[in-house]
Amino acid sequence: MSDQRIKAGVLGASGYTGADLVRLAACHPNLEINLLTANAHAGERMGQVFPHLAGLELPELIKAEEADWSNLDVVFCGLPHGTTQDIIASLPEHIRVVDMSADFRLRDTETYATWYGQEHRAPELQKQAVYGLSEHYRDAISEARLVACPGCYPTAALLLLLPLLSEQLIGSENLIIDAKSGVSGAGRGAKQGTLFCETGEGLSPYAVASHRHAPEIEQELSVAANTDVLINFTPHLIPMSRGEFLTVYATLAPGTTASDVRAALEQRYRDEPFVRVAAEGVLPATQHVRGSNFCLLGVFEDRLPGRVILMSTLDNLVKGSSGQAMQNMNLMFGLPETTGLMQQALFP
């Protein structure tokens, strides 16, 4: 095992993704958390904000402007969308950045402005950013200074669909992504809509035809399909904390079968440690990946001729955020990609 020491900071440590990164870091043999920022909680201990982490030795939470950056190798950025660009732009050059926010995911800053309601404030930095879908941009990530980790839904969608579009096994038109998510995706801010009483024992759609992950998914699908791809993306809120499940309805390319699709995915991910294709007839479920960095795919025949049902599930806070961020950091620092990430799913 490498004895390399990587000194890391976490910006925005008071959110769920920040906390989950700290949780994972506690089992990473090469990673040292030396800085935690959380402006609204400056002066507190992490264990006060997140009692489940009270047993860890961690630096006190401070404001970002009080940080000493000189001694850091990498920062993980878990700040809200829109606030990230300035702070990342201000970081010293020697620091490599793994951004878990949405601020550098869209290559086209006009698309960013359209969907996020504000001009991009660091367009030059955007050009350097590498889209951090580990399994598909591995080499570029290794070299990158700034990695923009994909959103949770895009991670699930792209791991499933990129190989199929680039091999032209499915059509790029009328792709329908029915998405289901646990509540943690909405963050830890107090909102009526994510109270236990509002979301428990019930299910509701949200952001229908207007979710910001749609253009991100379309950006990458368009690259793979070599044509502009427009998707239906309809998310639903499910009474669980973690987990995300996509059911995708697609057309098969002429002459292609569901078995061909399955075979292609198995072939593509055969050597990937974190992506698995469920065995034929086995139904993926969020329970199978909860708390882990795994993504599980499924392929099923449709009764409608010429169509296929596809599935993808992951833990939105791990493979959909902090876990993938750590996976990218491993790549950036030349560590085995699985370091610190082999915790199995917590079931039940």
Add this chain to the structure above:
Amino acid sequence: MSDQRIKAGVLGASGYTGADLVRLAACHPNLEINLLTANAHAGERMGQVFPHLAGLELPELIKAEEADWSNLDVVFCGLPHGTTQDIIASLPEHIRVVDMSADFRLRDTETYATWYGQEHRAPELQKQAVYGLSEHYRDAISEARLVACPGCYPTAALLLLLPLLSEQLIGSENLIIDAKSGVSGAGRGAKQGTLFCETGEGLSPYAVASHRHAPEIEQELSVAANTDVLINFTPHLIPMSRGEFLTVYATLAPGTTASDVRAALEQRYRDEPFVRVAAEGVLPATQHVRGSNFCLLGVFEDRLPGRVILMSTLDNLVKGSSGQAMQNMNLMFGLPETTGLMQQALFP
């Protein structure tokens, strides 16, 4: 208020639908439960099997073969699929029957044999059965001796889609129904798959492309569309007890808009007490109908041109089963259709 007394029996009272019928009956001013059968619990009180009903005065549970049918006007049948045909065939003619099982829903007994794995044992009775979708077969239900109440998913799907297909506002090809259901749909039998630990904090698809409600939905859609309709029907299990939610992805007829679709549904259900179209921009949710006999519909523009996103939600045990059964009984006995059914949704 009518002072008519209707003497009713419930066959299969130890299941969730049987119990929910008894719950509703407690607030129905004209309905008297005089017979409860539950073979495995014969000799017990309903309050032992379902402690939440222990405060009601109810007859003791007995075996079906010990029943005295002479004094009954109607029976509600909540027996498992396949066991229902014989017992209904053996009932005296004077008894009217509201069947909540699947045994008389499919008009074509060959389709029944294919999907239920056994020959139909009462094909003559099948011919008399009226499909009990109250809002669409009201007149026939009023006259019927045997009403076959629709399944929970079919109720939600058909209330949404029948008007749109019969008015040719949406295409009948490639209809995709992504369904989400609470766990009570699986019944009260002890199964590993519906344990709290297996289904809590998680989501899983089931019966993909093989659910028995698909042919039932297709049967009725084909009537409305006046052509054979084949659907994609993909159900998912959600960690909640009650509630069902369908997200339907459809093509718009040429020249039709989402607004046209909404207007058509509003027009169709304007005078219906139990079907509502959510106001524009309002997202339906299972929480809005939990415990009630209401069905709530929604219509949303798709970003994909020429397509529309449709939604339908209800409580699978009420409008999807016992409530609709009681609504049909009201029709059959000339009572106001809403009698005993105006309990509002329980939220939170």
Add this chain to the structure above:
Amino acid sequence: MSDQRIKAGVLGASGYTGADLVRLAACHPNLEINLLTANAHAGERMGQVFPHLAGLELPELIKAEEADWSNLDVVFCGLPHGTTQDIIASLPEHIRVVDMSADFRLRDTETYATWYGQEHRAPELQKQAVYGLSEHYRDAISEARLVACPGCYPTAALLLLLPLLSEQLIGSENLIIDAKSGVSGAGRGAKQGTLFCETGEGLSPYAVASHRHAPEIEQELSVAANTDVLINFTPHLIPMSRGEFLTVYATLAPGTTASDVRAALEQRYRDEPFVRVAAEGVLPATQHVRGSNFCLLGVFEDRLPGRVILMSTLDNLVKGSSGQAMQNMNLMFGLPETTGLMQQALFP
């Protein structure tokens, strides 16, 4: 059935108790909701604030200061603690008041000041207030202009303990009340602590030895025991929306057995429609009363000699708030006490 029409207003209709009162009122044959106030939502329809009530015909939400009180017989008050005294003091004399807040529950205004952190602002009105525990203050409630409905925990505790203390079957010292509550007791305000992700899949104590319902319980127990009673009251938050469960650990009076205790409770509540003692060996559960106005009691032998285990469960929003308020209104207006309240528990 009486054809009396009672014209009612609901103050603070945007909270869970306000909404639950409206839900129950929809099935009350004599009650008309003519006024709904909710300052932060003035100008909205109830169906926008609570979509599950969108099907009801209801007045628009207005600010309290815009209310026309002239045409009302009764107001239900579901305002936050502390804001209630002024508004109730300002109501015209002809209006009878059913207060669901805590503002008039404590007879001693100094105790109020101690526990609620502010002076009582309507001490004269306090003297007129009748404590609205229906089963124990029925006659006074019938005559009262202002009824202060008990808190949810006190309702559960007092229905269980008042008869036992007044008959001296249990000791009044070292009473230990281990309380468990669903999340709706915390209200609909957005708070981090009641988010789904914070409370789901977990259990936490709160307000240990400092909950405001303790002095209220003590006030009434002291009356029954004819001596000052001090209790241990330790509440815990449970991942469910509705329901409250008390496990009470008490000493038996010399010579008294658990059977004596059970017999006394059965005797006391024999003719009460809303209080039941679970049959011997039957374990009460919140599921048995969810959504209903029932309170269920239980008595169990302790392995420790001279001690007994007692239980009490109810739905905090119904018998613990809105249902009991309606029960009191029925008493105040001479209606049968059960009017509009016989909805059975919703299970599952």
Add this chain to the structure above:
Amino acid sequence: MSDQRIKAGVLGASGYTGADLVRLAACHPNLEINLLTANAHAGERMGQVFPHLAGLELPELIKAEEADWSNLDVVFCGLPHGTTQDIIASLPEHIRVVDMSADFRLRDTETYATWYGQEHRAPELQKQAVYGLSEHYRDAISEARLVACPGCYPTAALLLLLPLLSEQLIGSENLIIDAKSGVSGAGRGAKQGTLFCETGEGLSPYAVASHRHAPEIEQELSVAANTDVLINFTPHLIPMSRGEFLTVYATLAPGTTASDVRAALEQRYRDEPFVRVAAEGVLPATQHVRGSNFCLLGVFEDRLPGRVILMSTLDNLVKGSSGQAMQNMNLMFGLPETTGLMQQALFP
């Protein structure tokens, strides 16, 4: 890090505790799972029985009688109570045994017969068994061939109470333990009582004054108190999968304060990696330990004079079973006690 290889078998691998042991073993650097038995699933892969473990390389499940014991260093036994004694008695002497069942926990085989309804079938082996409460029997565990891991409730109760009784800070009479548990404690067998619909959105007591963990707790408390201790132990089922929470109501020894109690616990567990005392004013919660091997204690002043409120929480499947089993194995094989066990709690 030690490069010792420990070859292990898991008997009864198809239960939740067996699966959780396999989950933990996947991150233990010295542990190799070479044998998995599960009679009802012989011939299947672990990933078929527990899809969340499908990514691990594991031996096929076989029947216990087909096992080759020659190549094993240790077996973990997760068989149902009562079936364990014979199989453990038949194991070759060179194999060390970590038993997670209840079969060897009670030193007095008559007490076993009374509470488990059958004679003990390996009384000689019982004499060798060491009670596996790691923090209190560390030395004996290190030397033991057969370690009987405590039940989940006893682990939580004893870590809290042993130091306080042995130091005589609390009284040994009238100890009241109000226990709350998630559903996984009931195992994976299909039972109506643990279906999602029966346990969701609700809370119920069970095994009141008759739970088998009571005599086990009393056995160890009696040793610490040096007198026979009898307890009240009242468990409740909570709608969550993992987690256990004890609220203990105790008398303080004369002159002792809650602060003294807290100080004693802090002192006792200062150097223990897996037991923490929550900081003053911090409320322990099951969420803080979910999925981890930590036990969290709390001490609170009671309003009743001379009394104290104590709390203890852990994950019943980890510190309450598989995690403690692995901790004991580490002790038995001379490994650092925390090896493979530093996964932090999964929150949210």
